[in-house]
Amino acid sequence: MTPERRERLISTLNNRQANLTVVLEDVQDPHNASAVLRTCDAVGIQDVYIINTLEPRRKKWGHRSSSSAARWLTTHQFDNAADCFAELRAKYDKILTTHLSSDAVSLYDIDFSGSVALVFGNEQMGVSQKVRDMADGNFIIPQMGIIKSLNISVACAVSIYEAMRQKKLAGHYDKPGLPPEQYNTLLTEWGYKEELDGEL
Ligand SMILES: C[S@@+](CC[C@H](N)C(=O)[O-])C[C@H]1O[C@@H](n2cnc3c(N)ncnc32)[C@H](O)[C@@H]1O
Numbered sequence: 001m002t003p004e005r006r007e008r009l010i011s012t013l014n015n016r017q018a019n020l021t022v023v024l025e026d027v028q029d030p031h032n033a034s035a036v037l038r039t040c041d042a043v044g045i046q047d048v049y050i051i052n053t054l055e056p057r058r059k060k061w062g063h064r065s066s067s068s069a070a071r072w073l074t075t076h077q078f079d080n081a082a083d084c085f086a087e088l089r090a091k092y093d094k095i096l097t098t099h100l101s102s103d104a105v106s107l108y109d110i111d112f113s114g115s116v117a118l119v120f121g122n123e124q125m126g127v128s129q130k131v132r133d134m135a136d137g138n139f140i141i142p143q144m145g146i147i148k149s150l151n152i153s154v155a156c157a158v159s160i161y162e163a164m165r166q167k168k169l170a171g172h173y174d175k176p177g178l179p180p181e182q183y184n185t186l187l188t189e190w191g192y193k194e195e196l197d198g199e200l
Contacts (some may be wrong), residue, residue, distance in 0.1 A: 001082060001194045001195065006191075006195060007190070009187065009190050009194070010187070011148035012044075012072070013178070013183055013186060013187060013190070014101075014175075014176045014177075015044040015173055015177070016045075016046040016123040016176075016177055016178050016183075016186075016192070017042050017043075017044045017045060017046070017167065017172060017173075017177040017178075018046070018047075018091075018115075018116065018178050018179060018182070019092070019115035019116065019167075019172070019177065020043075020044075020045055020115075020116060020118075020160070020164075020167065021047050021048065021049060021088075021091075021092060021116075021117045022036060022040055022045055022048050022049070022118055022120065022156060022160065023048075023050075023051065023084065023088065023095075023117055023118065023119040023120070024036060024048070024050050024051065024119075024120055025051045025081065025119055025120065025121050025127055025128060025131055026050070026051060026053055026121070026122040026125070026128075026153075026194040027050075027054060027056050027120065027121075027122060027123065027152055028054065028122065028123055029079070029123060031069075031153075032151065032152050032153045033050075034068065034069070034070070035096060035153035035157075036048075036120070036153050036156045036157075037068070037069040037070050037073055037074070037075075038069040038150070038163050039156060039157045039160060039161075040069065040073060040156075040160065041072055041073060043160045043161060043163070043164040044048070044156070044164070044173070044177070045073070045160065046073060046074055046178065046182075046186070047073070047074045047075075047076060047091075048073055048074070048075050048076070049075075049076045049078065049087070049088065049117070050075055050076065050077045050078065051076065051078045051079075051080070051081050051084050052078070052079060052080060053081070054122075058121055058142045060076070060151065074186075081128070081130055081131050081134065082134075082181045083130070085134045086176070088117045090168075091115075091117075092117040093114050093115040093116065093117055093144075094114060094115065094116045094117070094136050094137070094138060095116075095117045095119065095128075095135045095136050096110065096116060096117070096118055096119065096135060096136060096137045096138065096139055096147055097119045097121070097127045097131060097132050097135045097137070097139075098118065098119065098120055098121070098127065098138070098139060098140060098141075098155060098159065099121060099126050099127040099132055099140075099146060100126060100140055101138065101140075102148055103138070103191075104131065104138045104140040105137065105138070105139050105140075106139065106140065106141075106142055107139050107140065107141045107158070107159055107162055108199070110137075110139050111166070112162065112163035112167060113166055113167065113169075113172075116163070118160065118163070119135060120152050120155060120156050120159075121152070123152060127147075132145050134188075137138060139159075141155055141158050141159065145194055149171055159174040177195060
């Protein structure tokens with residue numbers, strides 16, 4: 001690995017955040033999932049949670065090309081929401097859904113400075129009632145048009161960029177945001193991936 005590439009990996013890792021994650025509930029279109037993963041990489045989210053209760057079950061998300069963002073993220077896959085929430089509860093202080101309901105608060109009234117997981121829903125059904133019941137709150141991105149919802153990958157991008165904006169202001173990107181053990185494990189894994197790519 002060249003010193004420049006190593007520097008690039010280290011600066012990417014330094015921006016990864018342990019206190020922000022995205023959860024996808026039954027998102028079906030692989031293009032949507034890939035777009036979400038790419039934006040997660042862009043804002044420094046390392047861990048992404050995928051709940052998949054619908055048939056047919058997809059084995060892997062977004063691993064189709066070597067340039068895929070999925071190669072640099074850690075995806076946690078679940079076939080039921082309760083198991084996923086048990087893991088989220090252990091790692092994040094707040095779990096917020098994004099369901100289009102009249103009692104939702106605005107994205108711009110949410111405080112993202114703490115540790116938070118954001119749940120996005122299925123293209124047709126949105127976030128399930130079961131998942132909404134387990135969450136701590138629900139927000140929406142205000143819309144002024146005729147169409148009632150955004151594409152899920154767009155909604156995710158708008159939301160996590162607002163979270164990144166607030167976290168940057170709160171200084172979260174000023175120092176490495178991952179626990180040292182996870183940081184070091186990823187640095188080793190990413191190094192192996194680079195070596196492997198060099199041999200291809
Ligand atoms: C296409 S929408 C689902 C639309 C579905 N008919 C409904 O009413 O829930 C897919 C997902 O994108 C996200 N989403 C779309 N528009 C949003 C908005 N304005 N605010 C927050 N999330 C949104 C939500 O996570 C939603 O579950």
